[in-house]
Amino acid sequence: MPLIVHKYGGTSMGSPERIRNVAKRVAKWARAGHQMVVVPSAMSGETNRLLALAKELAPSRVSPAYNRELDMLAATGEQASSALLAIALQAEGMESVSYAGWQVPIRTDSSYTKARIESIDDQRVRADLNAGKVVIVTGFQGIDEQGHITTLGRGGSDTSAVAVAAAMKADECLIYTDVDGVYTTDPRVAPAARRLTTVSFEEMLEMASLGSKVLQIRSVEFAGKYKVPMRVLSSFTPWDIDIHEEAKSGTLITFEEDEKMEQAVVSGIAFNRDEAKISVLGVPDTPGIAYRILGPVADANIEVDVIIQNLSKDGKTDFSFTVHRNDYARTIELLKEKVLPALGAQDVVGDAKICKVSIVGIGMRSHVGVASTMFRVLSEEGINIQMISTSEIKTSVVIDEKYLELAVRALHTAFDLDKPAE
Numbered sequence: 217m218p219l220i221v222h223k224y225g226g227t228s229m230g231s232p233e234r235i236r237n238v239a240k241r242v243a244k245w246a247r248a249g250h251q252m253v254v255v256p257s258a259m260s261g262e263t264n265r266l267l268a269l270a271k272e273l274a275p276s277r278v279s280p281a282y283n284r285e286l287d288m289l290a291a292t293g294e295q296a297s298s299a300l301l302a303i304a305l306q307a308e309g310m311e312s313v314s315y316a317g318w319q320v321p322i323r324t325d326s327s328y329t330k331a332r333i334e335s336i337d338d339q340r341v342r343a344d345l346n347a348g349k350v351v352i353v354t355g356f357q358g359i360d361e362q363g364h365i366t367t368l369g370r371g372g373s374d375t376s377a378v379a380v381a382a383a384m385k386a387d388e389c390l391i392y393t394d395v396d397g398v399y400t401t402d403p404r405v406a407p408a409a410r411r412l413t414t415v416s417f418e419e420m421l422e423m424a425s426l427g428s429k430v431l432q433i434r435s436v437e438f439a440g441k442y443k444v445p446m447r448v449l450s451s452f453t454p455w456d457i458d459i460h461e462e463a464k465s466g467t468l469i470t471f472e473e474d475e476k477m478e479q480a481v482v483s484g485i486a487f488n489r490d491e492a493k494i495s496v497l498g499v500p501d502t503p504g505i506a507y508r509i510l511g512p513v514a515d516a517n518i519e520v521d522v523i524i525q526n527l528s529k530d531g532k533t534d535f536s537f538t539v540h541r542n543d544y545a546r547t548i549e550l551l552k553e554k555v556l557p558a559l560g561a562q563d564v565v566g567d568a569k570i571c572k573v574s575i576v577g578i579g580m581r582s583h584v585g586v587a588s589t590m591f592r593v594l595s596e597e598g599i600n601i602q603m604i605s606t607s608e609i610k611t612s613v614v615i616d617e618k619y620l621e622l623a624v625r626a627l628h629t630a631f632d633l634d635k636p637a638e
């Protein structure tokens with residue numbers, strides 16, 4: 217019997233009525249001859265609500281002890297939704313049981329609020345499946361070696377689902393969400409955006425890391441590493457839609473380049489509004505500068521994205537990089553306190569009103585001039601490029617936030633993404 221993992225996001229689990237719909241859909245899949253494992257998120261808004269309560273009590277205490285409690289707290293959201301789904305399935309006449317991460321167990325490291333899955337014991341789940349039950353496994357959470365509850369970072373239920381699918385060697389992992397697949401870009405920004413029927417795992421990885429919010433990036437990494445067939449599809453189709461039609465809907469994430477049907481050079485435009493740019497001005501241009509600036513930033517657990525160092529003039533240079541906007545103030549403070557005096561640099565300046573726009577496509581490997589087309593399009597729109605970074609399959613630019621929509625739409629048109637694929 218094929219083994220299928222379904223993952224349902226918070227919106228899909230948002231009310232008793234929606235949970236009932238999920239249960240009916242899952243029951244349909246089970247009755248059609250599949251072994252079913254279901255990984256739900258917390259009901260929509262619940263994780264935010266819980267974390268806001270903690271903030272009310274202790275706004276800015278960041279310590280491992282505090283983060284441990286955050287995980288203890290946030291994990292309850294998925295425990296509740298999982299139990300509700302099992303109850304709804306039982307009401308549909310299915311045998312069903314739910315497990316919290318620690319009951320499976322899903323083992324993680326101890327980095328509270330952003331733990332990584334290390335291993336999953338599939339015995340208990342498999343025994344239940346073999347006994348004919350639908351098994352619900354909480355998303356987003358696990359347990360560390362010392363028995364503390366951990367969570368996997370916001371959006372982590374995607375990763376739970378793919379990890380469970382990998383551990384159980386599932387035939388497919390279906391990620392049900394409030395959009396009907398992966399789009400060429402966000403349709404709210406470019407109305408001409410359209411759904412991709414397939415996207416390669418590498419493109420998805422770029423798109424997920426570049427700010428497309430459809431999937432948590434770690435879930436895509438997991439899928440790539442363990443070759444888990446994965447599909448993103450809508451949970452808002454009627455639950456009783458024909459199962460064969462449903463099984464082909466949404467966007468399939470592929471692993472083989474030649475499986476990709478749509479051979480566009482650029483498959484999508486990703487963007488990220490959550491970045492901020494920081495420049496250290498007048499730093500002596502000597503070996504070790506990047507390390508002396510970014511070392512303390514990394515030590516403070518701040519992730520750095522695009523980096524550029526200017527040509528030096530009179531032995532001095534400017535060094536710029538981007539960080540997540542939430543880390544902006546902290547990074548400036550840290551540089552002013554620790555790095556500026558030690559380096560004898562002139563100043564630290566920053567701009568939190570920037571964004572990053574990227575074109576992504578495995579076709580870029582075999583085509584030249586793609587990046588220059590991007591630069592031309594932006595220049596024709598009068599958009600100044602502040603920073604550029606590239607990889608084999610993407611080119612990203614940092615621009616003023618106010619040009620985001622314009623840039624995305626212009627690029628979407630220029631790279632032929634407005635037209636339906638043949």
Ligand code: ASP
Nearest residue numbers: 257263356370371372373
């Ligand atoms: N409930 C968690 C969150 O809101 C995990 C998830 O939904 O994937 O981030």
Ligand code: MG
Nearest residue numbers: 225371374430
């Ligand atoms: Mg999500």
